[in-house]
Structures are given as structure tokens and as C-alpha cells.
Amino acid sequence: xxxxxxxxxxxxxxxxxxxxxxxxxxxxxxxxxxxxxxxxxxxxxxxxxxxxxxxxxxxxxxxxxxxxxxxxxxxxxxxxxxxxxxxxxxxxxxxxxxxxxxxxxxxxxxxxxxxxxxxxxxxxxxxxxxxxxxxxxxxxxxxxxxxxxxxxxxxxxxxxxxxxxxxxxxxxxxxxxxxxxxxxxxxxxxxxxxxxxxxxxxxxxxxxxxxxxxxxxxxxxxxxxxxxxxxxxxxxxxxxxxxxxxxxxxxxxxxxxxxxxxxxxxxxxxxxxxxxxxxxxxxxxxxxxxxxxxxxxxxxxxxxxxxxxxxxxxxxxxxxxxxxxxxxxxxxxxxxxxxxxxxxxxxxxxxxxxxxxxxxxxxxxxxxxxxxxxxxxxxxxxxxxxxxxxxxxxxxxxxxxxxxxxxxxxxxxxxxxxxxxxxxxxxxxxxxxxxxxxxxxxxxxxxxxxxxxxxxxxxxxxxxxxxxxxxxxxxxxxxxxxxxxxxxxxxxxxxxxxxxxxxxxxxxxxxxxxxxxxxxxxxxxxxxxxxxxxxxxxxxxxxxxxxxxxxxxxxxxxxxxxxxxxxxxxxxxxxxxxxxxxxxxxxxxxxxxxxxxxxxxxxxxxxxxxxxxxxxxxxxxxxxxxxxxxxxxxxxxxxxxxxxxxxxxxxxxxxxxxxxxxxxxxxxxxxxxxxxxxxxxxxxxxxxxxxxxxxxxxxxxxxxxxxxxxxxxxxxxxxxxxxxxxxxxxxxxxxxxxxxxxxxxxxxxxxxxxxxxxxxxxxxxxxxxxxxxxxxxxxxxxxxxxxxxxxxxxxxxxxxxxxxxxxxxxxxxxxxxxxxxxxxxxxxxxxxxxxxxxxxxxxxxxxxxxxxxxxxxxxxxxxxxxxxxxxxx
Numbered sequence: 042x043x044x045x046x047x048x049x050x051x052x053x054x055x056x057x058x059x060x061x062x063x064x065x066x067x068x069x070x071x072x073x074x075x076x077x078x079x080x081x082x083x084x085x086x087x088x089x090x091x092x093x094x095x096x097x098x099x100x101x102x103x104x105x106x107x108x109x110x111x112x113x114x115x116x117x118x119x120x121x122x123x124x125x126x127x128x129x130x131x132x133x134x135x136x137x138x139x140x141x142x143x144x145x146x147x148x149x150x151x152x153x154x155x156x157x158x159x160x161x162x163x164x165x166x167x168x169x170x171x172x173x174x175x176x177x178x179x180x181x182x183x184x185x186x187x188x189x190x191x192x193x194x195x196x197x198x199x200x201x202x203x204x205x206x207x208x209x210x211x212x213x214x215x216x217x218x219x220x221x222x223x224x225x226x227x228x229x230x231x232x233x234x235x236x237x238x239x240x241x242x243x244x245x246x247x248x249x250x251x252x253x254x255x256x257x258x259x260x261x262x263x264x265x266x267x268x269x270x271x272x273x274x275x276x277x278x279x280x281x282x283x284x285x286x287x288x289x290x291x292x293x294x295x296x297x298x299x300x301x302x303x304x305x306x307x308x309x310x311x312x313x314x315x316x317x318x319x320x321x322x323x324x325x326x327x328x329x330x331x332x333x334x335x336x337x338x339x340x341x342x343x344x345x346x347x348x349x350x351x352x353x354x355x356x357x358x359x360x361x362x363x364x365x366x367x368x369x370x371x372x373x374x375x376x377x378x379x380x381x382x383x384x385x386x387x388x389x390x391x392x393x394x395x396x397x398x399x400x401x402x403x404x405x406x407x408x409x410x411x412x413x414x415x416x417x418x419x420x421x422x423x424x425x426x427x428x429x430x431x432x433x434x435x436x437x438x439x440x441x442x443x444x445x446x447x448x449x450x451x452x453x454x455x456x457x458x459x460x461x462x463x464x465x466x467x468x469x470x471x472x473x474x475x476x477x478x479x480x481x482x483x484x485x486x487x488x489x490x491x492x493x494x495x496x497x498x499x500x501x502x503x504x505x506x507x508x509x510x511x512x513x514x515x516x517x518x519x520x521x522x523x524x525x526x527x528x529x530x531x532x533x534x535x536x537x538x539x540x541x542x543x544x545x546x547x548x549x550x551x552x553x554x555x556x557x558x559x560x561x562x563x564x565x566x567x568x569x570x571x572x573x574x575x576x577x578x579x580x581x582x583x584x585x586x587x588x589x590x591x592x593x594x595x596x597x598x599x600x601x602x603x604x605x606x607x608x609x610x611x612x613x614x615x616x617x618x619x620x621x622x623x624x625x626x627x628x629x630x631x632x633x634x635x636x637x638x639x640x641x642x643x644x645x646x647x648x649x650x651x652x653x654x655x656x657x658x659x660x661x662x663x664x665x666x667x668x669x670x671x672x673x674x675x676x677x678x679x680x681x682x683x684x685x686x687x688x689x690x691x692x693x694x695x696x697x698x699x700x701x702x703x704x705x706x707x708x709x710x711x712x713x714x715x716x717x718x719x720x721x722x723x724x725x726x727x728x729x730x731x732x733x734x735x736x737x738x739x740x741x742x743x744x745x746x747x748x749x750x751x752x753x754x755x756x757x758x759x760x761x762x763x764x765x766x767x768x769x770x771x772x773x774x775x776x777x778x779x780x781x782x783x784x785x786x787x788x789x790x791x792x793x794x795x796x797x798x799x800x801x802x803x804x805x806x807x808x809x810x811x812x813x814x815x816x817x818x819x820x821x822x823x824x825x826x827x828x829x830x831x832x833x834x835x836x837x838x839x840x841x842x843x844x845x846x847x848x849x850x851x852x853x854x855x856x857x858x859x860x861x862x863x864x865x866x867x868x869x870x871x872x873x874x875x876x877x878x879x880x881x882x883x884x885x886x887x888x889x890x891x892x893x894x895x896x897x898x899x900x901x902x903x904x905x906x907x908x909x910x911x912x913x914x
Contacts, residue, residue, distance in 0.1 A: 077183075078226075081233040088240035095247060106254065113261055116152075120268050123148055127272060127279075133312065135283060135521060136461040136617070140409075142276035142283075143618030149273035152266065159259040166252045173245035180238050184225050187238065280622050287525060291518040292464075295472045305469055312463035340460050343410055350394050351387070358386035377434025381441050385425035392418035410459045413616060417455050420535045421448060427538035431545050432494065439489035443501045444534075446482040447508065450475065451531040454524050458616055467524070472515040475523065479508040496541055500534065529613035536605030543598050547590065555590055584664035596657040600650045607646055639706040648701045655697040662689050683747050683763055745792060750800075750867040753780060753790035759868065773871060799840045799864040802874055806847075806881055807856030809891040814857065817890060818847040821861055824884040825877055832866070838873060840864035856893035 074080040127141040181187040226234060298305050317340065362383045366375075375382075392415055399411045424444060432440040453474060457467060482505050490498060507530045515523035580587035607627060614623035632640035663686055670685070745751060745768060749760045756778060758770035767779045794800075808817055822845050829839045839845070843864035850858040861881060865873045885892055 078230045078233070081226075081230055081237060085233045085236045085240070088237055088244070092240045092243055095244060099247060102251075109258070113258065113265075117261070117265050117268075120148065120265055120272065124268065124272055127276060130279075132282075133464045134316070134461065135286065135464050136458055138279055139283060139618040140461070142279050143620070145269075145272040145276040146280075146621045149269045149276075152269050159255060159262060162255050163252065163259070166248055166255065170245060170248055170252070173241055173248065177238060177241050177245065180234055180241065183234055185231070277621070280619070283619070284622055287519070287521045291522075292468055292520060294518040295468075295516040298468060305465065309463070309466040309469045312465045316461065316463055339404075339406055343407065343459070346407075347414065350391055350398075354387040354391035354394060355383075357390050358383045361386055374434045378429060378437050381425070381437050382429060384441070385422065385429060388418055388421050388425060392422060413455055413459055416612070416616070417452065420451075420531060423535045424448070424538050427542040428497075430542050432497070436493050439492040440497060443482075443485050443489050443493060443497065444504075446478050446485065447504045447527075447531065447534070450478045450508070450527060453478075454528050455616065457524065464521075468520050471520055471524070472512070475508070475512050475515050475527075479505070479512050482508055500537060504530065504534065525613060525617065528616055529610055532609035532612045533605065536602075536609050540598055540602045540605070543601075544594070547594050547598075551590065555587060581660075581664045581667060584661065584668055588661060591660065592657055595660065596653050599653040603646055603650050603653070607642065637707065644705055647704055651697060651700060651704075655693055659690055659693040662693065749792055749794045751790050751792050794867055798836070798866055799843065800867045800870055801843075801862060801864050802870060802877075804861040804874065804878060804881065805850070806859045806861055806885075807853060807893055808859065808885070809856060809893050812857065812890055814849060814859070817859070817885075820884055820888060821847050821859075821881060824880045825861065825863055828873065828876055828880060832869075836866065838866055838869050 074083055123141070123144050127145050130138045130141050132138070362379060395411050395415050395418065399408065399415070402408050402411065425441075428437065428440045428444070457471075482501075486498075486501050486505060493501075507526060511523040511526045514520075514526065580591055584591075611620060611623055611627075614620050627643045628641055630639045630641045632638065663682075666685055666689065667682055670682075745760055745763065747760050747763060750757070751760060751770065756770070756772065758772035758776075758778065761769045761771045761777070763769075767781050769777060769779045771777055806821070808814075825839070825845050829837065829841065831837055840863075845861075845863045848860045848862060850860050852858070861877070863877070882892070
């Protein structure tokens with residue numbers, strides 16, 4: 042394919058140069074000179090220069106044209122070669138068929154991407170030909186006319202016979218018929234005119250010959266395009282059949298194969314002999330062998346080639362790690378990881394060496410096989426490097442062992458693809474091999490489950506699940522589907538390891554470098570569990586230093602994780618030359634409602650990826666606004682940004698919604714229809730919602746802020762959040778109560794911290810009559826001042842700006858009533874009030890000042906009973 046691209050690139054350059062060669066330069070154009078004779082003289086010189094330049098360009102063009110014809114012949118031969126390869130493939134050789142289909146579709150797409158602009162070239166040449174024909178005709182009609190055309194136009198006059206423009210002897214010469222010509226070119230003018238005609242005719246004829254050449258090439262090009270179009274159509278049909286065989290039809294399950302093992306064994310042996318034996322051609326006289334680049338000894342040669350480079354890579358990695366690493370780097374941790382480090386270095390050296398050797402290869406089989414080996418080697422390098430970075434020295438051997446079964450199983454699958462193993466042979470040997478590797482994977486997980494990080498435990502259990510599912514699919518008859526699943530998981534595992542490794546490197550970077558600059562260190566475990574919340578809390582104050590770290594952690598790495606799902610499927614399909622099928626599946630609209638919505642896997646992944654980008658933008662804009670905007674509104678010692686945060690969130694997520702709507706092909710007419718229906722049907726039902734929405738905006742403008750303490754309907758608490766429907770407060774006993782925004786406006790609520798965060802408290806105190814009030818005032822004020830302190834945020838618990846005072850209230854029945862007044866933080870009111878009352882009580886007792894309490898004296902009176910005197914004796 043690279044050779045094809047180079048050839049098509051050369052062809053494009055050739056034809057771009059051909060356009061420049063075949064179209065004359067604009068230097069032969071003339072402007073209005075002194076007279077006609079001067080114009081002809083200038084035109085003669087310009088045409089002569091153009092003709093000389095065209096002669097040189099034609100010489101170069103002839104050389105380039107020969108190269109172009111060779112490239113065209115090569116392209117035609119390649120299309121015929123791929124056609125023979127594609128049409129000769131058998132149904133039972135799926136790997137061969139997919140390779141041939143891939144070559145056909147790739148050649149077709151590359152051919153169309155670099156289509157030759159024949160029609161544009163022809164249009165340009167025709168324009169130039171028309172221009173030269175007009176120029177030649179104009180030169181021929183100048184008197185004396187060339188080729189007997191000596192008539193000269195006359196101006197008709199109404200009522201009179203037409204007369205010449207010029208008559209008489211003034212510059213005129215008699216015509217052969219006795220009439221007078223208006224003017225005649227001088228001998229020099231005629232010579233210039235004849236030269237101009239000669240040059241213009243030669244230029245036109247050269248263009249005409251070039252046109253014929255372009256027309257012939259255009260015919261060959263159309264013929265090749267037709268062949269490639271037929272190849273592409275046939276390849277797509279075969280792709281559809283292969284797709285049905287993989288996902289729908291399947292083959293006989295392995296129990297049936299075991300029941301007829303001898304028959305299937307004979308079929309597999311026949312396919313293997315047909316595939317890998319040297320072709321023998323026998324005619325009437327003799328028998329001779331035909332060597333192919335894709336069978337026979339070439340497979341053995343590839344195996345020797347791979348083993349040799351693995352040996353060389355292992356030897357170099359041993360030298361590099363054992364003897365070239367400085368002693369200061371050979372720590373205990375390094376020595377524990379040394380063996381695994383040698384394996385990783387060997388795989389990297391192997392991949393690089395194969396890439397270098399591939400540049401000198403011309404053998405098609407080696408080019409194909411080396412490409413797959415390079416991809417597999419880099420996958421292993423990614424997994425090895427991730428394990429070396431993330432896992433400690435005591436765990437590294439266990440980490441390598443738990444991933445060994447899936448890595449070796451993937452190598453077996455890729456080997457099947459490299460040697461184009463026949464279907465019957467795959468069905469016979471693959472299910473038992475996969476069963477053995479699955480049991481091996483389960484065994485190593487049981488032995489090393491407790492000696493690796495939790496993330497790797499999860500990944501290995503997923504690997505085991507994938508292998509179990511593949512085993513069931515293979516034994517049930519879907520062998521090719523099982524192969525595809527395994528190689529997909531290998532690519533997906535490499536992507537997961539990459540994302541996990543990046544997160545670990547970010548955590549190390551934050552701990553060793555970033556935390557020193559921002560002065561805050563957070564637990565990596567917290568960052569793993571809730572990366573967004575951890576970043577917001579740690580980095581919002583230092584956004585000018587942490588924006589790049591936040592961008593990578595919040596946007597780049599999650600987007601990589603989302604894209605890796607489709608990317609790993611595409612890579613796995615590329616190994617088996619099924620990228621065209623997979624790409625069409627990605628782009629297929631599985632939900633396609635005309636004029637409403639279009640959903641495909643690619644669009645869903647794009648919308649999901651954009652979510653992380655806009656989430657970071659929302660965080661970044663808010664953090665920058667909080668840092669550089671000096672808010673005048675302060676609640677609990679912190680600026681209040683409720684309204685700004687909501688506006689930023691609406692703008693950012695609104696833009697995300699608009700882009701997502703455009704991406705999902707949701708037309709504006711559909712949105713308008715839906716909106717109109719909702720407005721008509723639920724307009725009355727949304728009355729309260731809209732009312733709360735606008736009241737919520739009014740509250741956010743500053744009437745109530747998050748962090749304020751309010752009191753409504755006898756309920757007192759701290760505002761926890763203000764949404765567009767309700768305001769939520771947290772009471773002192775920890776209860777959460779929500780008020781509809783409209784109810785706050787309809788009721789009289791008290792904002793205790795509207796102006797500041799302090800509330801005045803009055804504590805009543807009664808002392809006995811006869812006590813010196815001034816002395817009591819002094820000692821109570823001192824007692825309260827001793828309780829003054831600061832919160833962790835630096836604010837005074839008892840305000841030092843407002844005085845502590847003792848006010849004489851009234852003369853009570855039993856005591857002189859006083860009030861101790863002070864200003865205290867609202868959230869500390871209940872605690873501090875209890876402590877101050879206790880301090881007042883202890884202070885009065887310490888000074889033997891009586892605190893009277895209500896008393897009542899009861900006096901019991903005795904009353905004599907007077908009996909009435911009876912009238913009767």
C-alpha cells in the first residue's frame with residue numbers, strides 16, 4: 042500500500058507539471074501600443090519567447106509523459122493482479138479472503154482520493170485552443186487578408202449606398218477589382234503578422250497534440266476506475282458474507298467435530314497441504330514447481346527471521362540493563378525489577394529492529410507479517426512499561442505472570458493471521474488451545490491474586506471472563522468470532538494499561554512537583570475515587586499553575602479512555618483486514634428517525650468525549666473567575682459566586698448541548714415542533730415551575746446567598762444551595778429543609794447574615810438590690826472578653842469591632858435586671874451563648890454577688906368561727 046501511495050503521488054505531481062507545461066505562459070499578452078504596427082511587433086516578440094519556452098517544456102513533458110504512462114501501466118497491472126487474487130480465493134480460507142478484500146478496497150479508496158484532474162486539464166486546454174484560434178483568425182483578417190480574405194467591413198448610411206471608411210489616395214491602395222482599401226500593412230507589418238501567425242499556429246498545434254494525449258490517458262484512467270469499482274463491489278459482498286459467517290452463521294460445534302474427528306482431520310490436512318505445499322504444474326512433457334511468496338518454505342523462513350531478531354534483542358537488552366546502567370541507579374527496587382526490565386527492553390529493541398528491517402524489504406509476505414509483528418510488539422511494550430511504572434518490585438513478577446496467558450494467546454491468534462491458516466485447521470486446533478490457556482489464566486490468578494494492585498486484579502478477572510466467553514464461542518462453533526474477541530481485548534487491555542499508567546504518573550507528578558508549588562498534598566486514593574472533586578478542591582485556588590495538569594487529568598485522559606473503545610475495535614479489525622466493515626458499523630445510524638435524530642456509535646462516542654472537554658472548560662472558567670474577580674459579597678469569610686457559577690454553567694453546557702444537537706443531526710425544525718407542543722400542552726402545568734425559576738434567579742442576584750443564615754416560619758438554618766426551583770437550608774440539628782423560591786418571596790423571611798456574619802445576642806442577668814452595678818458591668822465584660830477567639834478561617838468568634846456591653850434594663854421585683862450584649866458569629870451563637878452564660882454565673886459566684894430568684898412569703902391566718910344563737914331555749 043505504501044508503494045501504491047508513492048506511485049499515485051508521483052502521478053499527481055506529473056500531471057500538475059503537465060498542466061504547467063501544456064498551458065503557455067501569460068507573457069505573450071499585449072496591451073494597447075502606439076499603433077497597429079507596434080502592437081504586431083511586440084506580439085511577434087512575445088510569441089517567439091513563448092514558443093521557445095514551450096519547446097523546452099515539451100521536451101520535459103515528453104520525458105514526464107513516459108514516466109506517467111509507466112505509472113499508469115503499473116496501476117493497471119496492480120488492479121489486474123488484485124482482481125486475480127480476489128476472484129481466485131476460496132470460501133474456506135477466511136484469512137486469505139479478508140486480506141484480498143482489504144487490498145481491493147484499499148486500492149479503490151486510494152485511487153479515488155488521488156483522482157487525476159483530466160477534465161480540468163482538458164477544459165484548460167480547450168480554452169487555450171479557442172484563444173489561439175481566435176488570435177489566428179484575427180491575424181488573418183488584417184489587410185492584406187491571408188488566404189484570399191481581403192474584404193473589409195463598411196459602415197452603412199441610411200438612404201445611401203455603403204461607402205468605404207476611407208476613400209481616395211490617403212493611405213489607400215487600389216484593390217484588384219479597382220476599389221480602394223482603407224489601409225494596408227507595410228512590408229514590415231506583413232512580416233510581423235506572418236511571424237505571429239506561424240508562432241500562434243505552432244503553439245495551437247502543440248496544444249492540440251497534448252490534448253490528444255490527455256484524452257487517451259483519460260480513457261485508460263476510466264477503464265482502470267471501472268475495474269477497481271467492480272473489485273470494490275465484489276470485495277464488499279465478500280465482506281458481508283464473512284461478517285455473517287463470523288457473527289451469525291457459525292460452524293459445527295466442537296463436540297460434533299470430536300464425534301467425526303477423522304473426517305475433520307482429513308479435511309484439515311487437505312487444506313494444509315493445499316495451502317503450504319509448493320505448487321506443482323504438470324503439462325504433457327514435464328512437471329515443474331511454481332514458487333509462491335505466500336506458502337511453502339517462506340513460513341519457515343519467517344519463523345527463523347523472528348527467532349533471530351528475538352535472540353538479538355534479548356542479548357542487547359541484557360547488555361543494556363546488566364552492564365550499561367550506572368551503579369547509582371541499581372537500587373533494591375531496580376534489582377527486583379531487573380528481569381522484567383530486560384524483557385521489556387528486549388521487546389522494544391525487537392520492535393525497533395523489525396521496523397528498521399522493514400524499510401529494506403520488498404517481499405509482500407514479509408511486509409505483511411512484519412507489520413503485524415510490530416503492532417503486537419508495541420502492544421506488549423505498552424503493557425510491560427505500564428507494569429514496570431505502576432507495580433512495586435515485590436509485585437512485579439506476579440504482575441507479569443498474570444498477564445502472560447492472555448499475551449501468549451494473542452500471539453497464537455496473530456500467528457494464525459500471519460500464516461493465513463485455513464478455517465478447517467482453526468476449527469480443529471483452536472478450541473482446545475484456548476481452553477488450556479483459559480485454565481492457565483484461572484490458575485495464575487488464584488496463585489497471585491493477593492500480590493498485585495487491585496486495579497490489575499480487576500483487569501485480570503476481566504481477561505479471564507473474556508477468555509471464558511471466547512472459549513464458549515469457539516466450542517459452540519463461532520471460532521472466528523472467538524479469535525476476533527481475543528485480539529480486541531488485547532488492544533483494549535493495552536489502552537486500559539496506558540490510561541491507568543498516565544493516572545499514576547499524574548499522581549506522582551502532583552506529589553513530587555506540583556504539591557510543592559501549591560502547598561497542598563492530597564491522597565492518591567481520593568484522587569482515584571473522585572478525581573474531579575479532588576482536583577477542584579486542591580487546584581482551584583492555584584489554577585494558573587495547575588491548569589495543564591487539570592486539563593490532562595480531567596479532559597485528555599478520559600477522552601483517551603472513551604476513544605479507546607472504538608479505536609481498539611478498529612485496530613483488532615485491522616489485524617484481520619476488516620476495517621471497512623467495522624468503519625461502516627461505526628458510522629451506521631442504528632437509530633435513524635428522519636427529521637428527528639440520527640444515532641451511531643461514532644456520534645455517541647464523539648458526544649461522550651465532548652462531555653469531558655466541556656466539563657474541564659466549565660471548571661477552568663469558574664476557577665479563573667474565582668481567582669481574578671474580587672467579589673465584594675463575602676459569606677462566612679468566603680466570596681459568594683453563586684450567580685456567576687450558574688451563569689458560567691448555563692453558557693458552557695448550553696454550548697455543549699448545541700454542538701451535540703448539531704452532531705446528532707437533530708434539525709432545528711424538530712426542536713421547534715417539540716417546543717411548541719410542550720408549550721401548548723403543559724403551559725399551565727409549568728406556571729409554578731417558571732415562577733420558581735425566575736424567583737430563583739432573583740435570589741441568586743444577592744437577596745439570599747449560599748452560606749447565609751436565614752429564618753423563615755420559625756425555622757432557622759444555613760443556606761446550602763439555591764437552585765432554579767427551591768432553596769435548601771441545613772438547620773442546627775442537621776436536618777435539611779427545602780423552601781420553594783416562591784414561598785420565600787410570599788413570606789417574611791429574615792436574612793441574619795445579609796450585611797455581615799455576626800448576630801447580636803442579649804443575655805439577661807439579674808443581681809440583688811444594693812450591688813454596685815458599675816463593678817458588676819466591669820467584671821462581666823472582662824469575663825466575656827476572656828472567651829474571645831478566632832476560627833480556623835481567621836475570623837473573630839466574638840466580634841472585636843462591636844463593643845461588649847452591659848446595659849441596665851429595669852428594676853425587677855426581686856433583682857436589678859441587666860443585659861449582657863455582644864456580637865457573635867451566627868454559626869457559633871448557640872455554643873458561645875451557653876459558654877458565656879456559664880462564665881457569667883461563675884464570675885458572679887466568685888465575687889459573692891447574689892443572683893436573686895423569685896421568692897414569695899406565705900402568711901397563714903387563723904379565723905374563729907362564731908356559732909349562731911338559737912332562739913329556742
